Amino acid sequence: MTATLAGCGGGTGGTGEVTLKLVAADYGTGPANTSRKYWDGLVKGFEASHPGIKVDVTVHSWKDIDREVAAMVKKGQAPDIAQIGSYADYAKAGKLYRADQMVSIRTQANFLPSLAEAGSLNGTQYGLPFVASTRLLFYNKKVFAQAGLDAPRTWNDIRDDAAALGQRGVTYPFALPLGPEEAQAEAMMWLLGGGGGYIDDSGSYEIDSAENVRTFDWLKTNLVDKGLVGPTAPGKLDRQKAFEAFTDGRVGMLNGHPTLMQEAERKGVPVGMVPMPGINGPGRSSLGVADWIMGFKQNGHRVQLGKFFDYLFTDKNVIDFADAYDLLPVTDSASAAMESDTRYKPLWKFLDALPDSQFYPYGKTSWARSSESIKENVGKAVEPNGSPASVLGRIARDSAAAARAD
Structure with missing residues (x-):
């Protein structure tokens, strides 16, 4: 789970067998609630519905994740997908796809506006909000x-x-x-x-x-x-x-x-x-805090990345992760679903605060x-x-x- 990944080459179009390399942070406190369980379940469902696209997931602790991804990029072995704490340095260096180059219009329009703005560098969105919290x-x-x-x-x-x-x-x-x-x-x-x-x-x-x-x-x-x-x-x-x-x-x-x-x-x-x-x-x-997921250009898997992100940001997948770690969903539709479900009543005050929250200046490198x-x-x-x-x-x-x- 802590081995450095090598990039996967080839496959720039929408056909052929492609393996996406995904590196993600662990939100759990130990083996019992590691984020690896979430990704394993999500990938199983994605691969079953998207023949020809495999996803290879590595999970690192929050202490290590940013350093690991930086080292991979420096070696010229960028992952296809990184779920980390910031995106701006990679966007400024021209290493990331724009959001509109990957995800469908429906997916991009569904992000909470304050989060879409926080994920933008010079007015262009590169960081896809993965999960959020308010205080x-x-x-x-x-x-x-x-x-x-x-x-x-x-x-x-x-x-x-x-x-x-x-x-x-x-x-x-x-x-x-x-x-x-x-x-x-x-x-x-x-x-x-x-x-x-x-x-x-x-x-x-x-x-x-x-x-x-x-x-x-x-x-x-x-x-x-x-x-x-x-x-x-x-x-x-x-x-x-x-x-x-x-x-x-x-x-x-x-x-x-x-x-x-x-x-x-x-x-x-x-x-x-x-x-x-x-x-x-x-x-x-209120203060809002977000973590980000992004697609790297290096391996040329733009089409496959878009399919994966459109699947990732369906309501069920967004809510499942937020619910597992008492965090908040990043899309309008998932937020509305949680606000109408009494199972999530303890989170309603935080959900109410999210749309008007102020975020760190994530877009400043x-x-x-x-x-x-x-x-x-x-x-x-x-x-x-x-x-x-x-x-x-x-x-x-x-x-x-x-x-x-x-």
Whole structure:
């Protein structure tokens, strides 16, 4: 499952025996729920209905997948299909088919518009959204009830509720994971609530905007300096550790995604979920996160890739994967099907948030370097002697330099 694949040559048309090489990420936590099971079932169905096209699947962990694909491409052995975390570098290098060169008009038009846009480089879609998630504010309903608190709607509600929970001995009144694991997500949720974000309307970075500095000034003054974020400094707290503390009942509030919901309930923690509060009320948009699947040009299997992707993005296949990992479908029709099925009621709030969600600037090839600077530095903005303006300014300079190098 971790062997590097060689590319498959030949077969540029729609006839003849062709084997598509597919490399995918593993969303499971072990052999019992490995993504390999999903792909094996999907490929079996596809091959049965598409004689002459075989699919050879390799699954790598998320720790390894991007590096493995990059190494394959560098060797001149690109897979036909890669399901990974980003597409822009390969699209810019001219290595990917456009979406409209592969999939049917019906398939392309069925992607949620916000995801189709996020999968586009310079207005052209190359990244096909594979799966998505949104974020909501989670709170422990038991400790909130014990403290006589209602769900927060504004930042001041978060501050006041956290103070009340702290007085009652809750270890992490508000868990603020700005550690290197996923600081770019936590930071963006707060920036959106403060009327800012990572880029402006023209697509340029605006990381040290007045709105963003104000947001981190508020976080530092109202939560961190008041000791309401728990015993671990935000810059040292990773998302997974914060999630584990929540499922252990030691967190009052934190920002979470659908997978956390099931794990918390499995461990007996009653979960409340509301849209991420903003300065004066619920935020106008949530953070959305997507993973991507794409077709490489190298082996010339455009027609076969299109047939595979049209099959992959049927409602059943989209829903089966999303359901297996408590994630969200990426198409209008699959989303509508889940919204009308009470089996998926726990996901409805996340589905409601998805169409208006804001995504990372996936189409900027500089985003990977900008994201690394955020992960490395943004937690310093709320340190005891930290300066939000200075730290965000440093990240902005790093991002601008990365953009100029594109």
